[in-house]
Amino acid sequence: MESLGVLLLHPMNAYLEQELDRRCRLHRFWEAPPGAPRDEFLRAHAGSIRAVVGNASYGADAALIDALPALEIVASFSVGIDRVDLAKCRERGIRVTNTPDVLTDDVADLAVGLAIAVLRRIPQADRYVRAGQWKAKGDYALTTRLSGKRVAILGLGRIGLAVAKRAEAFGCSISYHSRSEKPFPNYKFYANVVDLAANCDALIVACSLNAETYHIVNRDVINALGPEGVLINIGRGAHVDEPELVSALVEKRLGGAGVDVYENEPFAPEQLFGLDNVVLVPHVGSDTEETCRAMADLVLANLVAHASNKQIVTPVI
Amino acid sequence: MASPAASGEAEAPVLPALLLFRRRLDAAFHAALRRRYRLLDFFASGEPLPAFLAGAAASPDPPRAAVVVGGGAVRVDAAFLDAIPSLGFVFSTGAGVDHIDLHECARRGVAVANSGTVYSTDVADHAVGMLIDVLRRVSAAERFVRSGLWPVQGDYPLGNKLGGKRVGIIGLGNIGSLIAKRLQAFGCVIYYNSRRPRDSVPYKYFLNVHDLASESDVLVVACALNKDTRHIVNKDVLEALGKDGIIINIGRGANVDEMELVRALKEGRIAGAGLDVFENEPKVPAEFFSMDNVVMTHHVAVFTSESRSDLRDTTIGNLEAFFSGKPLLTPVLPW
Numbered sequence: 001m002e003s004l005g006v007l008l009l010h011p012m013n014a015y016l017e018q019e020l021d022r023r024c025r026l027h028r029f030w031e032a033p034p035g036a037p038r039d040e041f042l043r044a045h046a047g048s049i050r051a052v053v054g055n056a057s058y059g060a061d062a063a064l065i066d067a068l069p070a071l072e073i074v075a076s077f078s079v080g081i082d083r084v085d086l087a088k089c090r091e092r093g094i095r096v097t098n099t100p101d102v103l104t105d106d107v108a109d110l111a112v113g114l115a116i117a118v119l120r121r122i123p124q125a126d127r128y129v130r131a132g133q134w135k136a137k138g139d140y141a142l143t144t145r146l147s148g149k150r151v152a153i154l155g156l157g158r159i160g161l162a163v164a165k166r167a168e169a170f171g172c173s174i175s176y177h178s179r180s181e182k183p184f185p186n187y188k189f190y191a192n193v194v195d196l197a198a199n200c201d202a203l204i205v206a207c208s209l210n211a212e213t214y215h216i217v218n219r220d221v222i223n224a225l226g227p228e229g230v231l232i233n234i235g236r237g238a239h240v241d242e243p244e245l246v247s248a249l250v251e252k253r254l255g256g257a258g259v260d261v262y263e264n265e266p267f268a269p270e271q272l273f274g275l276d277n278v279v280l281v282p283h284v285g286s287d288t289e290e291t292c293r294a295m296a297d298l299v300l301a302n303l304v305a306h307a308s309n310k311q312i313v314t315p316v317i
Numbered sequence: 318m319a320s321p322a323a324s325g326e327a328e329a330p331v332l333p334a335l336l337l338f339r340r341r342l343d344a345a346f347h348a349a350l351r352r353r354y355r356l357l358d359f360f361a362s363g364e365p366l367p368a369f370l371a372g373a374a375a376s377p378d379p380p381r382a383a384v385v386v387g388g389g390a391v392r393v394d395a396a397f398l399d400a401i402p403s404l405g406f407v408f409s410t411g412a413g414v415d416h417i418d419l420h421e422c423a424r425r426g427v428a429v430a431n432s433g434t435v436y437s438t439d440v441a442d443h444a445v446g447m448l449i450d451v452l453r454r455v456s457a458a459e460r461f462v463r464s465g466l467w468p469v470q471g472d473y474p475l476g477n478k479l480g481g482k483r484v485g486i487i488g489l490g491n492i493g494s495l496i497a498k499r500l501q502a503f504g505c506v507i508y509y510n511s512r513r514p515r516d517s518v519p520y521k522y523f524l525n526v527h528d529l530a531s532e533s534d535v536l537v538v539a540c541a542l543n544k545d546t547r548h549i550v551n552k553d554v555l556e557a558l559g560k561d562g563i564i565i566n567i568g569r570g571a572n573v574d575e576m577e578l579v580r581a582l583k584e585g586r587i588a589g590a591g592l593d594v595f596e597n598e599p600k601v602p603a604e605f606f607s608m609d610n611v612v613m614t615h616h617v618a619v620f621t622s623e624s625r626s627d628l629r630d631t632t633i634g635n636l637e638a639f640f641s642g643k644p645l646l647t648p649v650l651p652w
Contacts, residue, residue: 011471012472105478105479105480105503105504106478106479106480109449109453109478109479109480109503110449110453110455112449112503113446113449113450113453113455114455116442116443116445116446116449117446117449117450117455117456120442120443120446120617120621122443122446122447122450122455122456122612122614123450123455123456123459125613125614125615125617126450126456126612126613126614127456127460128615129601129613129614129615130605130606130613132603132606134598134599134601134615135599136599137598137599137616138340138341139599139615140615140616140617140620141620142620142621142622142625143617143620143621143622144621144622144623145438145439145442145621145622145623145624146442146446147438147439147441147442148438148623165502166499166502166503168502169498169499169501169502170442170499171438265467266467266468266471267467267468268462268467270465273462273463273465279455279459280459280462280463281455281458281459281462281473282458282461282462282467282472282473283472284453284454284458284473284476287453287472287473287475287476288452288453288475288476288477288478289475289476289477289478290477290478291478292475
């Protein structure tokens with residue numbers, strides 16, 4: 001696919017970038033800052049760019065799609081494609097691919113890891129020891145057990161199911177909310193998210209982001225989760241009304257939160273930085289060597305397939 | 318046992334006496350015991366042990382039961398048992414009973430019970446949490462976010478996937494088994510070493526810890542501490558684990574040769590460690606404080622409010638069983 005003009009929207013993976021550079025005609029979008037340099041870049045190259053590679057944070061929006069008349073395929077280095085204007089792509093007949101399955105385990109692992117971290121205060125304990133504050137044996141505060149708790153999952157897709165499987169190994173009971181009830185009789189379905197939140201100890205956000213799920217975790221849901229409840233977000237920042245989340249945590253109306261995604265990455269709410277009942281990580285859900293490699297290979301496989309007129313591996317549209 | 322009052326008035330029943338050797342007892346636990354027993358609290362008395370026991374033995378209703386914390390200064394040995402001949406039952410609030418001379422107790426018909434499995438679940442959960450933290454860099458990435466570096470330095474370095482990792486568990490008792498069950502759900506492959514292989518488990522058994530370490534990506538120390546397991550993770554085992562290997566210790570600090578561990582981490586001969594216990598608590602090797610691939614907690618794996626209330630229930634349950642002549646819930650036998 002040496003003649004395939006590819007626009008990489010942002011640095012995301014060194015191996016992917018190297019391979020794109022080696023095998024295609026690679027353009028790095030971030031090298032053309034917005035304004036005159038970007039206009040000049042687009043004038044020069046737009047006609048030859050047939051593929052865009054984005055990720056969870058950088059996608060092909062309407063403006064970019066309009067600026068690329070030769071665009072045929074958008075390959076996202078992510079499973080979530082809320083940053084891609086799907087309607088526009090459909091209109092133009094542009095293919096869109098993502099990276100499902102290869103990252104399911106990592107994201108589910110992190111969700112449960114965050115739940116343990118928040119309930120058992122592991123990062124907090126590590127900070128305590130690291131700061132040299134452990135002066136006396138028997139110096140501890142009681143934390144909260146994960147095993148046997150009621151775990152609620154928002155979205156029972158690939159990731160949601162993987163979370164459920166892990167939580168079950170801890171003897172947790174599983175409930176969920178989804179667009180429609182799924183054939184899992186052991187998991188209790190709730191048609192209403194507030195009811196789901198009111199009847200669980202930990203609520204894990206694992207659905208995709210779209211118009212219906214924007215701020216699906218709002219003040220009512222957070223209040224229903226309550227001062228003993230914890231929220232774990234491994235979906236998208238926009239699933240949660242972030243200012244509401246912050247005030248609920250600061251005012252102790254919510255017991256705790258494990259957060260991997262934020263409304264305005266890379267900015268996490270600073271009001272949370274001093275709290276002991278939150279665990280904040282920088283969008284690392286699929287950030288392992290093994291998985292990123294697999295994701296990159298999948299992006300490349302989709303581009304190769306498209307460039308050689310073969311069947312696309314993981315199409316969204 | 319109620320004693321009739323001389324005046325014929327009804328009196329509150331006399332509560333059985335209970336020797337208590339435990340410093341930190343939360344309010345709920347203390348209240349639950351006080352409702353049922355007349356507490357003779359050693360640490361509150363401030364007396365030396367011989368005087369305290371002599372006083373208890375000489376009282377009109379000498380204690381038949383004792384609640385003792387493990388790892389402390391009080392040993393339930395021949396001298397202790399001689400001093401309080403009324404004793405028929407000793408309850409240890411920990412799983413370990415190395416502070417109790419089980420043979421002396423058996424010889425005198427003194428029953429012994431311990432906390433059974435009240436802590437196992439929480440320790441297993443903690444071990445899994447530590448492993449995910451080390452592999453996925455949770456605590457380190459948290460420090461990165463909290464210090465405002467994300468907007469400045471961009472993406473945090475990648476971690477490592479749990480799925481497919483070979484986890485070698487040293488000690489497949491209650492805790493080890495619970496860890497195994499949890500990690501299987503994450504796609505880990507479970508191996509183990511134990512004094513003897515367990516017939517009913519599907520995990521591969523290794524005759525010794527060196528061999529276990531050579532075929533594992535992660536070593537989890539989940540065994541008791543005794544003369545055979547002191548420094549069971551030594552320089553040789555760390556070398557066999559190798560430069561991509563991770564060690565998780567939720568056993569006892571002395572299960573691991575801590576100085577060798579520090580050296581191995583400093584020299585990059587193993588990849589990381591999650592440690593809840595240390596050889597010389599509360600002292601922790603300062604070398605760890607600057608290591609992002611080490612996660613440390615201050616011996617807290619058992620401390621949840623749930624295990625505290627489970628302990629209260631098990632303690633009271635065993636005491637009630639003893640005082641009503643029923644079988645103990647979590648007896649310990651001297652083999």
